[in-house]
Amino acid sequence: MNITIIGTGYVGLVTGTCFSEMGNEVYCVDVIEEKIESLKQGIIPIYEPGLEELIKHNYNNGNLHFTTDLFEGLSDSQLCFIAVGTPMGEDGSADLRYVRQVAKQIGQTITQDIIVVDKSTVPVGTADEVETIINKELDKRNKNYKVTVVSNPEFLKEGTAVNDFMHPERVIVGTDDDSAAEIMKELYDPFTKNHERMIIMDVRSAEMTKYASNSMLANRISFMNEMANICDKIGANIDNVRRGMGSDSRIGHSFLYPGCGYGGSCFPKDVTALIKTAQDNGLNPVLLKSVEEVNHNQKYYLINKIINIFGEDLSGLTFALWGLAFKPETDDMREASSIIIVENLLKMGAKVNVYDPKAMDVAKEFYFKDLDVNYFSDKYSVLEDADALILVTEWKEFRNPNFNKIKSLLKNNIIFDGRNQYKNSYMKKLDFEYHAVGK
Template sequence: MKLTIIGTGYVGLVTGTCFSEMGNKVYCVDIDDGKIENLKKGIIPIYEPGLEYLVVNNSKNGDLFFTENLKEGLDNSDICFIAVGTPMGEDGCANLEYVLEAAKEIGNLMSHDMIVVDKSTVPVGTADKVKKTINEELDKRGVKYNVHVVSNPEFLKEGAAVENFMRPDRVLIGSDEDDVIETMKELYAPFIRNHERFIVMDVRSAEMTKYAANAMLATRISFMNEMANICERVGADVNNVRAGIGSDSRIGYSFLYAGCGYGGSCFPKDIQALIKTSDDHGYDPKMLKEVESVNNRQKLALVNKITERFGNDLRGRTFALWGLSFKPETDDMRESTSLVIVNKLTELGARIKAYDPKAMDIAKEYYFKDNKNVEFSSDKYHAVDDADSIILVTEWKEFRSPDFDEITKRIKNKIIFDGRNQYNKEIMKDMGFEYHQIGNGS
């Protein structure tokens, strides 16, 4: 098939590239000419395992094109995906400015009937707004084309997005038009040999499903962090509690890890958007508000442990910070716990020596460029030199089994504050480390 993807951010680039891998002819469109020129050269704006190879290979094969010219894409496509950003507005709602601008441009430029797919995460009712916007532009032009707007939310996990797209748990289509549904089923057929994974429903339910899924996952994380905080106070170990409740088939183990809070571009924004949608429709979503509240408090959990240990005046103290991205296998620092920890500790006078395998450049150029108390280390051991302790924020694989003998030689105090519970408390004690975990009061 011939497709246009509007937006070459995280979702748009992965979506377009993976469709091209299956032999579809894909035009990826963006208004950022610098980004487009880099993509033509095989330089991608994000770190995502496996993505760079697919971009380069499919561009060479003639199946993947990058352009600023939306008309070129629309003239040569039957399906157009809207995959632009929906950032959080000042009132917490999802900002639909870019989605509706894309819809307006489609209406201005389309030259035949088209299926328009909302791939961006958007509030319930957005498909109606997109269709209305496109038709208003068609009316201004005095032309008549059939526009079929479909909801097709993404369920990609950063760090495993290519794998998720190629082997999805499910593909969700919101539409009540049989012909459109069949076309979408044909498009996704190479990715879903098991047709039970192709789920069809009405548009508004599809839009709601994306928010409900992220809200459920965020709730599980905040629930376990709440349990962790109780465990610390009653003398229990949340790691053992997880093993006990996760073995229940009704619960399972996924998203039950206690830690120092979730971040990223999805959970915080989508929880806020769902709260705003609920408020707008006269419902007070108390559980969702508490999920967010628990998470905001949890981002200070390590800071509180550090100040309990060293006091509130951290002048003269140096901390090695392992991990800046909000999760492993990505360079995304949006809403990362590391931002809260670094900013709070440096406010208290501390010096931070930070290391992350992939997020160093964006941290230097954007997040901490004006913070003189933050320096960046070439590797995890260099960060430890003369540090008062290690703060582990992101559970990258290279942090799982470090050389503790090497750390002992370099660190000032053998103290670790572990925000992801990576190590065995008894083993750390035997090696002479003072070891602080999340949710371990035993």
């Protein structure tokens, strides 16, 4: 098939690349010329395991194209995916300015019937709005092309996005048009040959499924963080509680790991957007608001632990951070707990050393651009003469470090573990003062 992807951010780039891997001819369109030129040269704007190799392979084979020219991208397109950003607006709702802008441009550009697919995470009712905008522009041109707008929300996890796309657990398609449903089935058939994973439903239910899924996962994280906080007070171990809970088949083991708060591009803004949607329709989403509140407070968990040990005046002290990204296998720092931790340590007078395998550049260029932060090239050099280690992101290289080396580098044998990577008994045996979440 001939496919157009509008937007070469995280979702658009993974989507377009994976479609091209299956032999489709894909045009990825973006308004940022520098990004398009970099992609043509094999320079990838995000870190995602396996993505760079696929982009280079399919670009060199002629299946994958990058352009700023929407007319070029749409000239022979059967399917056009909208994959632009939907950031959080000032009122908490999803900001649809880029979606609306793209819809208008599609209506001004297309020269044939087309299926337009909302891949961006958008509020319920957006597909109807996109269709209205496109048809309004077609009316201005006196054109009568058939435009079918389909909802096809993404369920990609950063760090495993390529594998998630290639081997999806489910593919949600929202449409009432039988012919559009058949084309979407044909498009996704190479990804679901071993087992039928496509679920066809009405458009509004598909749009809602994305928000409901992310909010459910965020709910489990906040619930476990609250349980961990209770365990702290009563002397229970959240790791034991987690194993006991997870063994119940009705609950399962996924997303039961407590920590220092969730971040990223999806959970924070999607929970907030769903809260706003509920409020706009006269509802008070008490549970969703609690999920958001618990997560906000949890990002201060390690800071409060540090204050309990060192006090509020951290002048003359140095803290070493392992991990900046909101999760491992990505360089994404959006809504990351590390931002709160670093900013508060600096405010209290501390010196801050940081190391992350992938997120150092984005930290320097954006998140910590105006902050006095010291960057190190490996996990051990960042520890030298630090008063304590703070583990924020659970990268694999932090799982089984040389603890004797850590002790020789730190001034104090103190570890604040925001991801519960180590066992209390083992840390005690090694003579570490170990502060974890709910343990």
